Amino acid sequence: MSGLQLTDVIKRYGKTQVIHGIDLTIEDGKFCVFVGPSGCGKSTLLRMVAGLEETTEGTIDIGGRDVTRADPAARGVAMVFQTYALYPHMTVAENMGFGLKMNGYPKAEIAEKVAEASRILKLDDYLARKPKTLSGGQRQRVAIGRAIVRGPEVFLFDEPLSNLDAELRVEMRVEIARLHKEIGATMIYVTHDQVEAMTLADKIVVLRAGYIEQVGAPLDLYNDPDNKFVAGFIGSPAMNFFDGVNAGGLITVSALGGAEFAAPLSMVGDGPVTVGVRPNKVTLSEGDTHRVDLSERLGGVSYHYVSAADGSRIVVEAHDQEAPPPGTPTGIAFDVADAYFFDTKSEARLR
Template sequence: MSGVKISNAIKKYETVQVIHGVDLEVEHGEFCVFVGPSGCGKSTLLRMIAGLEETTSGTIQIGDRDVTTADPADRGVAMVFQTYALYPHMTVAENMGFGLKMNGVPKAEVKRKVNEASQILKLDDYLGRKPKALSGGQRQRVAIGRAIVRGPEVFLFDEPLSNLDAELRVEMRVELARLHKEIGATMIYVTHDQVEAMTLADKIVVLRAGNVEQVGSPMQLYKNPDNKFVAGFIGSPGMNFVEGFAKDGSVDCAAFGNGSINTSVSLPAMGGAVTVGVRPQHLTIDPNGDGLIVDLVEHLGGVTYIYLNATNGERIIVEASAEVEAPALGSKVSVAFDPENMMLFDAKTEKRLR
């Protein structure tokens, strides 16, 4: 098993460029997640690593080998797709060992590797079944097992849980985390679901429009985002953003009342428009306040989400404990927060002000 190094990778389809000079290093044994909205280039970048998409320029290394122009079969990678792609007429054991069989691996060796993979994935009781007799989660485990038996240097996952229902997605997230811990393989995983990214990753790569916005551990990106896009994408529910005006070491924003909020953040000397960001759990409701109208209340058992509308049309979400009595729909309230939990972003560039 090896790490992956991408240097100034560019992908173009005729005149359309979809990957813009990506530089990235995935360490040996790391679980790296590519995350971003639909169309950001995460699957294209993964397919470039796999060799399923040609790299227009730049280089891709796996271990100490330059595989930029190598055939997919020669790269030492195994890919698990969103669709299971299992042969319906074959048993689980036959599906898992099919690739080895086609490569002329002796039957005894195929059986040994299939049995090893089935033990890791807890598929021993299903080896004689055909795919139609399996649940969605079991089928996905078979697809992963088919990758494991190949003994690749790097595992590549392209949104493998997207076809599963909510309960199975949680179950398979746990299975994947356990699998990574058990075999210690280098894994690169694509998802648009930031919850999957936060729970699985050692390293997250946030992509937007073919560019890497930020790379870091889940909590680094959550606590210290470089820009508004990353701040809003990482965390559920997303960060609240409202318009503000900064001057002389303080910020005014209508949605949080007309009072000035002092801050130690380095603000533009001449003042100017900023975006104020506060996460829902850092806000508290003042039922005696005014200026925000309660639009919706969601009770989720342990927590309650309260949706507020400001007079200027901005929306704010507050995360509260289920023990706190929620305000009535249509009532007027205000919110309070510790200024230390406030993040400020340049209104034009969206870069974080620090």
């Protein structure tokens, strides 16, 4: 298996630039997830690695080979798409081995590789079936098996679970994580679902508008975001943000009843600042400055949606089954040590 190196990679469509000088190293055997909102460039970047999109500038190296201008078939990658793209008239075994057959591999070798992929993906009981008789999760496993038999240096997944229902997505996340552990291959996975990113990745690349916002391990991004965008995107429910004003080293937040916080040492000069705090660090407290709008009781966890006097929405995560009725006055509380501070204009983290 091999790692991947992107150096100053740029993509333009005519005069419109959509990928802006990406520099990224993905080490051999890592599971890397590209995550971000729709239109951020994550699928475009993946397709550039696959050779399905031309790279305007920069270089792409796989296993130390410059593959920037190489044909897709010569790059040593295999791609699993959102759609299964299976041949309906072929059996599962024929679908998995079709690429090798077209490349002239001996029948015995094809059968051996298909059998090994089938063992890994637990498809032995389905090899003689046609795709129409399979569930969505089983079809996606066949598509992954088709990639495995090729023995690629890098596996590429383009939102492979988007067409599955919630229960199957959880099941397939477990399957893909197990697959990575068993075969140890380098994998790059594209998703807009940060839960998938957090649960699968060794390394997450957060993209916005064709730029990398931050790269790191899942919990590093969660606990130490570089900016407001990453802080709000990583974590579910999303971080709460409040507008504040710094004056003389004290930040006042009107949405929190005029609460005051000491400004971070890195903040120079008076002016607007954004205060962030995660829902699991906020609690309901005595008071009447806020109002409970709705409570979602999910059993082991509850989410309380609270309105401040200025209309701001606050999400509070609680691990009990008690919930105040809608319209109940309340206060909220949190430890300032759990708060994050961001420059309102640049959105950069103030540490």
